[in-house]
Amino acid sequence: MIKGFSIRRGLRVLAAGCALAVLAGFGTCSAPAKADTTPPAAFNAPQPPVIMPAPSTLQTDGSAFALPARWQVIWQSPPTPLLTRAVQRFANRMSIVAGQTVSVENAGKDKNTFPIHIQYAREATFPAPTMREDYTLDVGPDGITLTAQGPAGVLHGLASLVQLVRREATGPVMAQAHIQDSPRFTWRGLMLDVSRHFMSIPTVERQIDAMEMVKLNVLHLHLSDGAAFRVESRHYPRLQKISSHGQYYTQAEIRNLVRYAADRGIRIVPEFDTPGHSFAMLLAYPQYASVLPMNTTDRAEINRAALDPTNPATYTFVRGLYAEMSALFPDPVFHIGGDEVVAKQWTLTPRIAHYMQAHHFATPADLQASFTNRVAQMLKADGKTVMGWDEILAASVPPHTIIESWRGPANTAKAAEAGLPVVVSGPYYLDRLLPASAYYETDPLDTRKDAAEAQAAAQTTGPGGTIATPTDTKPEAPVPPLTEQQKTLILGAEGALWTEVVDEDMLDARLWPRMAAVAERFWSTPQNCVPQTLYGRLAVTRDKLDLLGLKSREDADTLLDRLAAGETQVPRVLLSAVSPIRNYAHNHEFLQIRHKQTATEQDLNTPADIASPDSFEAEKFNAAAVAFVNGKVELRPELERQLTIWAANDAAFNQVAARHAALTPALGASAQLAALARAGLAALGTERTPGWREQARKALESARKDIAASSSIHVVTNTPQPAGDLIQRIVPGVEALVTREGGLTLP
The missing domain is CATH 3.20.20.80 (Glycosidases)
Incomplete structure (x- = not known):
């Protein structure tokens, strides 16, 4: 076990993440792969493995084999104590991810063990700025070969092997693959x-x-x-x-x-x-x-x-x-x-x-x-x-x-x-x-200045959104691309x-x-960084990291229980669709100092401190809404189900907040989420009322304005922020439904 995490709890987490990746419709869950000319026999239906970071070259058809319980390491180069400890750590992680004990021992005479051959070159100083990190993996039902240029490559290869394991109804399996990998930056x-x-x-x-x-x-x-x-x-x-x-x-x-x-x-x-x-x-x-x-x-x-x-x-x-x-x-x-x-x-x-x-x-x-x-x-x-x-x-x-x-x-x-x-x-x-x-x-x-914040604002507001531009700074001359x-x-x-x-x-x-x-x-190389598949792969990676010891969701649950002990489900629904405001707008002391006000220490015990910058539920909804607009009409029931949950949550949130005062800063965000959800339902033809288009327009404009208020550090300095420091993440999906072109036409 690592850090006291239970295998049973971890399997629930992992299964949920894999299901989320599939439901979200994010496409392939691996780096671009080259087809293997001699694909191995599949253990189950092919499923592309998720490895983050994406390897330089990944050759796989998604075939997998039952994960052996007993392994032996055959060292082609004598192991250092560091690498011996790494293999034990690898066995521990494999056991947690697999949900059953995986033992890894040094080579012996027992032929009933699964072999992993490891070869590497020693380095005088490790770790060091010049350490060699390349590795090659060949993974098949007859054994694994890991070849590395140095100890770092061995560690990286073992990390990739853990990510090749997944759970299936019949038990844990390991994907077959050939990987050649090296880092872009040292x-x-x-x-x-x-x-x-x-x-x-x-x-x-x-x-x-x-x-x-x-x-x-x-x-x-x-x-x-x-x-x-x-x-x-x-x-x-x-x-x-x-x-x-x-x-x-x-x-x-x-x-x-x-x-x-x-x-x-x-x-x-x-x-x-x-x-x-x-x-x-x-x-x-x-x-x-x-x-x-x-x-x-x-x-x-x-x-x-x-x-x-x-x-x-x-x-x-x-x-x-x-x-x-x-x-x-x-x-x-x-x-x-x-x-x-x-x-x-x-x-x-x-x-x-x-x-x-x-x-x-x-x-x-x-x-x-x-x-x-x-x-x-x-x-x-x-x-x-x-x-x-x-x-x-x-x-x-x-x-x-x-x-x-x-x-x-x-x-x-x-x-x-x-x-x-x-x-x-x-x-x-x-x-x-x-x-x-x-x-x-x-x-x-x-060399684009503030590229990340511009990208964030564009993604959250959607194609029809408006992004506030800085008014208190002079535009800087563009920086030419770096020379070779x-x-x-x-x-x-x-x-x-x-x-x-x-x-x-x-x-x-x-x-x-x-x-x-x-x-x-x-x-990874730029061509292997595929934004369209990011969130599906990130959901799987998040769940494995949580499984192996991270406490991101466990800590969020603890913080939420402080705010609303015994009644966390309703605020959790709200938090599934919102994020904290950006670009230091939530850092109240930063803004106090900028405005030459008395600086005071900030209380980190609000819904905005629990809300995540990423909402996998919102990303799933936005992707499904766009797919629906583009013709996947079978997604209508799922869209209606999710929007109904968000629309109905506001009344319950008000009741819970009346009993837990720490939730009151989020009342505005709860009402705004309900308004957006009702707009989405109306666009789908559900619960449509007279004037729904105008109501939808107002809801989207209000949400966009709140998002734009923290679209850059310069804007933040001079712009009031939404109450509760929360912004909506489902705006692109709702906007797609309300203003969709082609596919189903609104009456």
Whole structure:
């Protein structure tokens, strides 16, 4: 068992997900496959396997064979302890997914075992930036051959094997397949902010397990910021005594976590943000602050306080701290932050302004460049390569510095033009609460600005919807496509989750399954990233990840039970069709600071904190509505059934909300969902009343307006948001029914 998950519970979850994928009508559930010239005999009716990320080449006709209960590993190359543990983990996962015990042992003389031949090349250092991750799998009823270029390839091949298993009425089966696979990018990361909200070691380990299954290989931990410092320091103990709020990782826990990740082929890159975002450090050691006395009463100050780069003692402090932290993290890359330094921290401080003038620093960026270069030299002495956010590009930085691009493709191009390696994260900020499909549509090499948010708005509003455009910013010049030389400098990309409005109880649901879609974008070639099949495959992958230890739906159920103990079914119906508002509109503190209001800590105990950025029920409905409009008239009963449930739920929701006040912010969203559902029913000819077209138009316009209010960060700043911070996800389907052309004609 993994993390105490029961096989019985997992099978119910898995069966539900597979059924959802079929009902949704999303088409094929695998990457484009090449036909095998000699297909093996089918065990049951062919069914294409779901592997995420999509392999480079998948040859299969969907045939499958009964999953053997007893396996033996035949090592063509002697296994390392790491790989021996990986095989045991593989057996454990296979048992959970199969719903029956699968034992995997080293080769013996028993001929009644199912053989898996594994061959790989050893690597001196693992995991490492240069690790070889290619693998080949041949899977048939007589055995399996896994050939890998290195240990990472073995781990990836085993992860794919788990995904080849499915349950059928006769028992578990494994799909027959030939797979040749290799990653598109060498850096495929997840950035997790544990400063704003602390995440316990078991919670972080759970994310690492999921990362292994979808072939991510870098966990970037944001360990210090204005909110808190999260690692035990023996040289500067006030950091954990004062600045951790009692929640931090001991050095022993960090070492164990690094080993845990390495076992799964995942590097941990630490980030300790300087010289800005340093409020937590300076709360413990204020003598290094730019502005004294520090303002400890204004929450906005958490994001403003900066180190004093003109104080020699500051460098002694940073040198000692970074040396201590470097020793805990063996990875060659060390992230120093460098983002969002508030210039006034330096320019309005007389001693710093005088220093800048005396040393000919024309701008704060020049002063920061001096700081960055000195820190880089310190870390170079410890064998580290510096990584920083793209603000450090404002002035010269040391060669080989890795730039993390978060402020748009212009900065990606600028870094590449300077000959610096780049990791792209801006299009994959999961805390913007966009749906998986929006992130999936954006390629890491895409030079369109805000492509993800535009895609999200278009998908949710449908073809007739209107999207608000920014009115407070000047349009930027388009960024030309990257040259072939520039593309070689793109190491890869990261999905990023900042946790201002995400606590530990919400983490799994805010990361997954969207991170699985992002992982496919980082691993698979563009031609193998097929948006039309995403949600069907993502439903299956989500269920397997939950089965293997994630708590996304379990935590959502717990949170919902807090809001409406004993009466969760009715609010769950509403949450099946809505999502939280986007682009930081749900981050009330962010907007308070932007509007120069008093910043207050946000309560994360509302329906919007439970609602998912993705609604599989809504996606299923929207796809069925479009298919119905295009001639699949047999879908009418299912559409009517679902719309009737949503239409009738509002009356029940009002009754439940009268007994549970925490639900009242969602009353407006409940009424809006009912209005949309009634419009859809009327379009189908059910419960049609006089004036239904006008009522449908008003319902759709209201929903579109709410969606448009959070269509971009710029719009969010100046636009009122819907009550309850919820938007409707069934607008495209209802709109298709109301305005359909061809097929059935409305009387």
